[in-house]
Amino acid sequence: MYGYRVGYPLLATEEPGPGLPRRxxxxxxxGxxxxILPDTGAPPTNAAALQAGDLLxxxxxxxxxxxADHVAIYLGRDEAGQHRFVSSRRRADGPTLGDLGGTSVLDxxxxxxxxxxxxKRL
Structure with missing residues (x-):
C-alpha cells in the first residue's frame, strides 16, 4: 500500500504509465x-546515498x-549503524523489518x- 499512501495510482499491469507498477x-x-543507485548487476557500494523511504x-x-524480483523500503541506519529496510517475507507471512527469513540489512x-x-527515490 506504499504507493497508495503517497498518492501514486497503482497500476494493474507492468506497462509504463502514470502510477506505481505492481511488480x-x-x-x-x-516505474x-x-x-539513486543504478543496477549494474552487482550490489551497489554507495549506501550512504540512500534516504529513508527509498525503494530498494x-x-x-x-x-x-x-x-529485480523483490522490493523493499529503506528505513535508514539502525543502532548498530547498519542500513536497514522493511520488506514482505513469505516466512514472516507479511512485512517485517526483523531478521526472520534473512537479515533486513544491506551491509x-x-x-x-x-x-x-x-x-529509486519517489
Whole structure:
C-alpha cells in the first residue's frame, strides 16, 4: 500500500504509465522516481546515498534474467549503524523489518545484501 499512501495510482499491469507498477521488476525498470543507485548487476557500494523511504530492488531468485524480483523500503541506519529496510517475507507471512527469513540489512554479507541491485527515490 506504499504507493497508495503517497498518492501514486497503482497500476494493474507492468506497462509504463502514470502510477506505481505492481511488480518489482517493472517498478525498477519503468516505474516513477529517480534512480539513486543504478543496477549494474552487482550490489551497489554507495549506501550512504540512500534516504529513508527509498525503494530498494533485489534479485533474490538469481535467475538468468538478472531482473529485480523483490522490493523493499529503506528505513535508514539502525543502532548498530547498519542500513536497514522493511520488506514482505513469505516466512514472516507479511512485512517485517526483523531478521526472520534473512537479515533486513544491506551491509552484512547475507542473502539480501548480496542480492541488492538498485535504488529509486519517489
Amino acid at each position: 518489482a521488476r517493472a517498478m525498477a525498470e519503468t 516513477p522516481g529517480t534512480v 530492488f533485489f534479485d533474490l531468485d538469481q535467475a538468468p534474467d538478472r531482473r 552484512d554479507g547475507g542473502h539480501y545484501s548480496r542480492s541488492f541491485r538498485a535504488a
